[in-house]
Amino acid sequence: MRISMWTAGLAGMALLGACDNAQIRVATPDATRVVAATDIEAGRYLVQITGCNDCHTPRGAPGSPPVPEADSLRGTGVGFYGPWGTTYAANLRLTTANLTEDAWVDMLSTRDARPIMPWASVRAMDDADKRAIYRYIRSLPGEPGEAVPDGLPPGQMPTTPYEDLNIKMPAGAPPPR
Numbered sequence: 001m002r003i004s005m006w007t008a009g010l011a012g013m014a015l016l017g018a019c020d021n022a023q024i025r026v027a028t029p030d031a032t033r034v035v036a037a038t039d040i041e042a043g044r045y046l047v048q049i050t051g052c053n054d055c056h057t058p059r060g061a062p063g064s065p066p067v068p069e070a071d072s073l074r075g076t077g078v079g080f081y082g083p084w085g086t087t088y089a090a091n092l093r094l095t096t097a098n099l100t101e102d103a104w105v106d107m108l109s110t111r112d113a114r115p116i117m118p119w120a121s122v123r124a125m126d127d128a129d130k131r132a133i134y135r136y137i138r139s140l141p142g143e144p145g146e147a148v149p150d151g152l153p154p155g156q157m158p159t160t161p162y163e164d165l166n167i168k169m170p171a172g173a174p175p176p177r
């Protein structure tokens with residue numbers, strides 16, 4: 001009898017453990033998104049790991065110190081020149097200053113513009129991540145700054161500095177794949 005009470009007790013504890021686990025599973029968010037202490041921290045983390053600064057913050061000359069975070073994401077006047085024409089990574093401080101958070105989410109969810117902006121990657125983000133990025137950019141100190149130059153159609157040479165992203169074919173090279 002004693003043994004069976006023990007057994008019952010253990011079974012009960014196991015059941016409680018199972019309930020706890022079930023509760024933890026229920027608490028897991030349905031969507032895949034970044035969770036941090038604040039949305040601004042989540043946005044900072046997302047911007048760091050997805051490389052928005054690689055294009056939207058000037059890189060300067062090789063070896064020059066990185067742009068401080070407070071001055072980041074104001075875009076760059078160095079064009080990306082390729083078969084699509086020339087595009088300039090926008091000043092995201094200005095974009096977010098001129099858009100509501102909902103309009104920003106809409107832009108990141110629907111736009112499919114020219115390279116080399118990774119639109120497919122931002123479209124795939126959960127809306128909560130898009131909102132976190134918006135809140136992070138809006139939290140950066142200082143004035144939004146100036147707009148970047150307008151993009152150019154294919155074939156037109158830029159008058160600003162630019163990176164040439166056209167494929168070059170050295171003599172005898174196999175076709176690109």
Ligand code: HEC
Nearest residue numbers: 050051052055087088089090095113114115116117118151
């Ligand atoms: C590889 C370079 C590159 C990276 C990385 C990149 N962008 Fe861009 N982005 C661009 C370029 C170039 C444009 C301009 C495209 C055009 O003119 O069609 C642009 C445009 C945009 C625009 C449109 C702004 C406007 O006002 O029209 C948004 C919003 C944007 N990027 C957000 C982001 C975010 C958020 C990240 C990080 C998740 C990011 N970008 C990463 C290159 C990049």
